[in-house]
Amino acid sequence: MSDTVQTVPAHTAPAAFTRAQLEWLPWLEPLAVDAMTERHRASLVDAARVKSPYFRLLARDPDALEARTRTDKDIFYNPDAGLPRAERELAAAATSRFNGCVYCASVHARHAATYSKREADVQRLLDAGVTADLGERWNAIVAASVALTATPSTFGPEHVERLRGAGLDDLAIADVIHAAAFFNWANRLMLSLGEPAATATTA
């Protein structure tokens, strides 16, 4: 067995945080589509993800991938009360901005902008970073996400109080915690197993 690092094709690296659609180029070899077993395919959860080199690479450990994906979906898509979807995406985007994951930030800034209709505020987070003034409620969510993302964590009672002051109940605060924590998981995979590329069609 001689596993190797893959040489990525010539591409343009994104020069800044962006809401544009990016590509992701793997540094390790994803499973070939025709080499995938039923177990590998099932671990993708969404069959369409077979097109994604990221998910086909993670499918090398199918049990971990499937559990990761089901955790992700409940944290972000569960519609039962708590934090509105837009603000779960905001926590994901802020975490990705602070860790420096340009790819993750692009996806979740796009989602945050779509669900909140606050494109200018989301863009300010990308351009100016996690200290941008986005209004108190969003500032409280970003500050809590950033504190929890620091290693070691600096998240404390003052963050809980500030989120309560901004109108979040405890289920919503737990959603902020989970969304930020989950992107500490996702950012590390995206950043370390490949790199982002501007897509050819992006002007």
Place this chain on the structure above:
Amino acid sequence: MTTDADVIDTLVGITPGSPLDAIRARRPEARAHAQATYRALFAPSAPGELTTQERFAVGVFVAGLHDATAIASAYAGRLTDRGASAALKDAVDASISEARTRGPYGSYPAGPLSREDTEGPVFRVAASTRRALGPRLAAAFEHAHMLVFHPRDAAPAALQALLDAGWSTTEIVTLSQIVAFLSFQIRVIAGLRVLAAHPAPGEATP
């Protein structure tokens, strides 16, 4: 910490019927699959070449880097259960002491974002510790330190270092999942602990 008890509930101290138990019950898939991920990574049905001892050694190291004392102790208990030698456990503890810092820091590809580049240490296991860890775990700890504290410095060369130390592509995926998952689990525990200790005014604790 047994394999089947919910690790997050146990380490936050969530008891049945408590306010946090009710909150976690509202996201039942996230709760179940955070635990399923733990099982997949630390009690896999087929561990392959990546032994459970190596998995728990990385677990102790990563929790230690987060200053998460109780979590590190829980993983250290599992490492002991897996028959780790005193020399290995000492080497893990020594690595934590040598490697501890604050993140995130790191560099962006040269360009406009370079103004946000932040300096920080690159961890290399000391020669004396390396002997006790062996080349595979030493390479894993160096990689884990980068993932924990400065993930935006990741580069193909870091993966090449793992391949050179005997890690296969599939094992690197699992190792990456272990470190990344722990980065999640440790933060959920840290965050929910703060929330549990500071209930909303007027909310009686049963």
